Amino acid sequence: ICMADTIPCLLSPWSEWSDCSVTCGKGMRTRQRMLKSAAELGDCNEELEQAEKCMLPECPIDCELTEWSQWSECNTSCGKGHMIRTRMIKTEPQFGGAACPETIQRSKCRVRKCLRGQGLEKRRWKEAR
Numbered sequence: 001i002c003m004a005d006t007i008p009c010l011l012s013p014w015s016e017w018s019d020c021s022v023t024c025g026k027g028m029r030t031r032q033r034m035l036k037s038a039a040e041l042g043d044c045n046e047e048l049e050q051a052e053k054c055m056l057p058e059c060p061i062d063c064e065l066t067e068w069s070q071w072s073e074c075n076t077s078c079g080k081g082h083m084i085r086t087r088m089i090k091t092e093p094q095f096g097g098a099a100c101p102e103t104i105q106r107s108k109c110r111v112r113k114c115l116r117g118q119g120l121e122k123r124r125w126k127e128a129r
Contacts, residue, residue, distance in 0.1 A: 009044035017052075017112035028052070032068035064091035074109035081108035083109050 012034040021027035030051045035044055049081055074081045086104050094097045 005108050006059040009046050011048075013044055014050070020054035020056055022056060027054050027056065029054045032056055060097035061091060061094040062098040063089065065091040065100065065103065066090055068105070071107065074110060074111050078114035079109050080108065082106050110112050 014033045015031045017029045017031045020029050028051050030049060032049050035046075035048065068087045069085050072083045072084045074083050084104060084106050089100055089103065
């Protein structure tokens, strides 16, 4: 009597690993193989695909900044002066990311004209008291 032996799965060799699924950082890669002959008796339980993690150099992280603050008051009460506004660095650049632009800006401002000798009169008045 002939025993019905199951025919072993005939599989192709594994393919080369695929490229990593990302261009930087953590990703996955896969490889496949094919079933060469259908297993006439019974199912073929061999895996036909494998996946594994892959790691490429870290992705560049660009500098990130907060929004600009409001402009400050003019730094003089009369005549020409300047005002400033600032912003903060939220994320420092890493792994070759874009550098941070300026975090402080100055702008000229002009308040009403100073009256001549305004300061002097005040000083004399104080000394006289």
